[in-house]
Amino acid sequence: MTVKTSSAVHAAGECDDSCAPGSGLDVATAARAAEVFKALSDPVRLRLYTRIAACDGETCVCDIQDVGVSQPTVSHHLRKLREAGLIDSERRGTWVYYRPVAGALTVLDAVRH
Amino acid sequence: MTVKTSSAVHAAGECDDSCAPGSGLDVATAARAAEVFKALSDPVRLRLYTRIAACDGETCVCDIQDVGVSQPTVSHHLRKLREAGLIDSERRGTWVYYRPVAGALTVLDAVRH
């Protein structure tokens, strides 16, 4: 249902559900998708992730420290991304390497309708 | 994270930037994209948006009140979505109608690769 002229489309105290009531995401999908969106909702975190994801291989943490925040803050954001399942880390000697988790962003397609 | 064989890839005190240093989002784009992600980072807000976006036309607020939270909270979330530029509202008589802003999600493509 689309247009409704300002004439009395609605009965008293009742409004027509013009659009499908079951439309939109279900609760479970919305919860999971919201987690991913939340993980990417910070500018610093977004830049960290896109830099990691831009690499086909892996990225050394030492290469992505220049994002304007302190080292502990970078570590904090990387942990958030890891907990959200967007990236994966691996220690090799002194350095730690990060790489994107394949298919982690497919949940976002649920929004593109 | 799993430990791997430690072959000395890095020289002492210096780490190779194997990936392009200019990769990832620039500061401005990241800031804008993060706003959109943040607007969609709440389960309730996500369901509200997807229900509005699922409609080709417009959606009456009265049709999307059943998301498990109180009426003021729904209004609060709709305001957030409006401030983020994702939806648009219009009052017609007693009821208020919402519709998605076209192309508001194109920013998200910056992350998909």
Place this chain on the structure above:
DNA sequence: GCATTGAATTGATGGTTGTCAATATAGAGG
């Protein structure tokens, strides 16, 4: 005018978040 209904705002509250300084942990190399 008054009463009613739908939606937005206000105020308060408990919880979460981003940030940094300080500290801890882990490995490499004496």
Place this chain on the structure above:
DNA sequence: CCTCTATATTGACAACCATCAATTCAATGC
């Protein structure tokens, strides 16, 4: 052993957020 360097963790603090009850605003109808 000890020192040095690279990440991670802890603790603290201000800012923000999601939620609801109470109230206000807007429009309709009597």
